[in-house]
Amino acid sequence: xxxxxxxxxxxxxxxxxxxxxxxxxxxxxxxxxxxxxxxxxxxxxxxxxxxxxxxxxxxxxxxxxxxxxxxxxxx
Numbered sequence: 001x002x003x004x005x006x007x008x009x010x011x012x013x014x015x016x017x018x019x020x021x022x023x024x025x026x027x028x029x030x031x032x033x034x035x036x037x038x039x040x041x042x043x044x045x046x047x048x049x050x051x052x053x054x055x056x057x058x059x060x061x062x063x064x065x066x067x068x069x070x071x072x073x074x075x
Contacts, residue, residue, distance in 0.1 A: 007063070015059070019052050 027045040034043040 019055075023048055023052060 023045060026048045027042075030044040031041040034045075035041040037043075
């Protein structure tokens, strides 16, 4: 019998806010260097934002994955 996936919204929004805070910190720390090297102050933030989007989809997949299957020896 399949269980309904429940989301811990406090944990979810904490993770999303930490990722957003990290993106702001990456931009703050690297905008001048990116402007000098790559002629765009958004170079590093665009790359980081792309990986954040990929990791969001991995997070959504892992949220639905039944972790008890990892304990099975045939997995």
